[in-house]
Amino acid sequence: METRFEVxxxxxxxxxxxxxxLREAGDIxxxxxxxxxxxxxxxxxxxDALQEEPCRKIYxxxxxxxxxxxxxxxxxxxxIYPITREVPExxxxxxxxxxxxxxxxxxxxxxxVPMRTTGGLDTVAVRMPSHKVARQFIxxxxxxxxxxSANRSGRPSPTLARYVKEDxxxxxxxxxxxxxxxxxxxxxxVDLTEDKPMILRPGYITREMLEQVLQKVEVDRTILDxxxxxxxxxxxxxYRHYAPRxxxxxxxxxxDAVVAHINxxxxxxxxxxxxxxxxxxxxxxxxxxxxxVKNAGSRxxxxxxxxxxxxxxxxxxxxxxxxxxxxxxEESGIGQAIMNRLLKAAGHHIESI
Numbered sequence: 001m002e003t004r005f006e007v008x009x010x011x012x013x014x015x016x017x018x019x020x021x022l023r024e025a026g027d028i029x030x031x032x033x034x035x036x037x038x039x040x041x042x043x044x045x046x047x048d049a050l051q052e053e054p055c056r057k058i059y060x061x062x063x064x065x066x067x068x069x070x071x072x073x074x075x076x077x078x079x080i081y082p083i084t085r086e087v088p089e090x091x092x093x094x095x096x097x098x099x100x101x102x103x104x105x106x107x108x109x110x111x112x113v114p115m116r117t118t119g120g121l122d123t124v125a126v127r128m129p130s131h132k133v134a135r136q137f138i139x140x141x142x143x144x145x146x147x148x149s150a151n152r153s154g155r156p157s158p159t160l161a162r163y164v165k166e167d168x169x170x171x172x173x174x175x176x177x178x179x180x181x182x183x184x185x186x187x188x189x190v191d192l193t194e195d196k197p198m199i200l201r202p203g204y205i206t207r208e209m210l211e212q213v214l215q216k217v218e219v220d221r222t223i224l225d226x227x228x229x230x231x232x233x234x235x236x237x238x239y240r241h242y243a244p245r246x247x248x249x250x251x252x253x254x255x256d257a258v259v260a261h262i263n264x265x266x267x268x269x270x271x272x273x274x275x276x277x278x279x280x281x282x283x284x285x286x287x288x289x290x291x292x293v294k295n296a297g298s299r300x301x302x303x304x305x306x307x308x309x310x311x312x313x314x315x316x317x318x319x320x321x322x323x324x325x326x327x328x329x330e331e332s333g334i335g336q337a338i339m340n341r342l343l344k345a346a347g348h349h350i351e352s353i
Contacts, residue, residue, distance in 0.1 A: 005175050006174065006175070026142070030048065033173040034173055034174075035174045038177070038181060039131045040131045041102050041183045042184065044134070045061065045062065045149065045150035045168065046146065046147040047147070048146070049070070049145055061172055062148065062151070069123075071127055072126050073127055079143050083124055083126065088192055090197060095128070097212075099128045100129055102183055103188050103190065104125050104127040106125050108122060110124075125189060150164045152167045156242045156310040159180055161177035183204050185337050188201060188204060196216065199218070201337075242310065244324060248349065250342055250346050255284065266278070275321045276291050277293075279309075279326035280294065283298075299330075
């Protein structure tokens with residue numbers, strides 16, 4: 001299969017060329033094909049959410065386990081009703097506060113949504129992205145796009161179209177290149193089907209933000225721990241994700257001790273002839289001895305770290321590093337989302353000193 005590559009940014013949307021490309025992308029979806037597209041979080045790999053065979057193709061293209069649910073992306077609020085059995089008041093309040101945006105809600109599904117889309121569950125994950133290209137693409141495609149991140153399963157999620165191409169070239173019909181995404185981590189997922197709302201995956205919309213709307217929100221215990229053997233209700237709960245090719249270890253502790261410990265690890269690795277990558281912050285970047293030291297951003301503004309994390313992991317792959325060491329981050333606010341992704345990328349390999 002030859003993959004078509006089209007540059008299409010939010011600023012282009014009013015042009016005739018953009019409208020033509022989006023119509024053609026929509027036609028691919030309606031014909032059962034796959035299209036990768038930008039969102040405000042990461043790039044998504046889209047198919048018709050209401051058809052079994054296109055969703056099967058997503059799992060095949062990604063090498064994704066079949067019990068890992070897909071998120072259904074919609075472009076208009078009213079489109080939530082046909083795919084759900086009920087829309088609780090909490091969902092309406094969250095949508096008023098955070099949609100369109102990086103929040104996914106898990107609701108009870110209607111018979112319109114096939115089990116292939118939901119990983120065999122009777123619930124459906126729904127989100128309305130804020131990226132203008134994404135929303136227009138969804139509408140051109142019929143209104144319901146199932147879309148996990150557009151990477152091979154287990155690899156770091158793509159925040160640039162060139163990484164989508166690296167993983168998906170020849171596997172899908174089209175890639176829409178909208179430039180670098182704004183947030184860099186997948187959406188927050190909150191389950192509204194139980195007695196209490198529960199965060200199943202942390203993201204840009206934090207627990208504190210959710211509790212301003214819903215008062216009390218629980219957090220799934222597996223977010224910063226090894227996942228259980230239960231069937232995942234949301235993407236990313238059960239399997240190792242976001243992993244670079246090199247072995248990644250997180251080092252936790254006070255700043256001076258972490259820097260000293262990582263530098264000691266670097267010297268040991270160099271004796272074995274290994275190339276070392278380090279994920280640092282702007283405050284510590286100049287203190288490391290690694291072969292490739294990446295500044296993830298500022299601890300005073302962890303949104304910068306969220307935006308750069310997956311790109312950094314991909315760059316380490318490009319540079320063929322053998323081992324990676326990373327500083328740890330706060331486990332509150334968006335730092336919880338950063339640590340969730342890092343821990344999964346590292347296979348929960350963390351050293352506390």
